[in-house]
Amino acid sequence: MVDSISKVMIILFLLLVLAMQLKGIEIGDPIIPKKVTVEITNKLNMTFLGLRCKEKHRDLGFHILNVGETYSFRFYPNFLFPATLYFCHFKYPGGDHHFDIYVQRRDYYCFHNRCSWEIVENGPCKIKPRSRECFNWNVAFVPANK
Structure with a gap:
């Protein structure tokens, strides 16, 4: 029994x-998600881009991109719960910003599992087959005074 x-x-x-x-x-x-590639290209106006991307348990380190250069990383999105999140800190002369570069619910259907981004002064732009979708930088977190 x-x-x-x-x-x-x-x-x-x-x-x-x-x-x-x-x-x-x-x-x-597919039932089991394929590996996703995130590509980040520096499209700033004639200046370098420093970036550091992280996930809850994984720090991808600091990288410097000259204009036109691309940094990429690969990972498997969460299988059971669509909650994979990678966020990046972008720094360049005159700019210091954060952005959630991969949000599984938003980016799961990237073109052929490749999420391509161009970083410009106004914010990151997601490159699609026939267009590009630009986003604002994340709002800076300022802790409340205690």
Whole structure:
């Protein structure tokens, strides 16, 4: 009796996991996400770009890009819960900004699993096959006085 209940519980758990995964994807999408590449290109007006990107458990280090240079990194997005987040700190003469460069719910459907960004003075621009979508920099966090 206990053995059959265990089997039923395992089957129900697997069905629940499958249903959760299918809820967030369209027909033809893989059940297990493919590796995503994020590309960041310096399109600032004649100046270098310093950047440091991080995820909750992973710091990708500090990088300096000259105008026109690209930095990229790859990762597997979260399988069960679409909550993968990479954020970057961008620094250049006259600018010091943060931006969430990969938000799984926003960026899951990047073109061929490649999320390409151009960094300009006004903010990052996501490059799409026939257009580009520009975003504002994240609002700076200022802790409240205690």
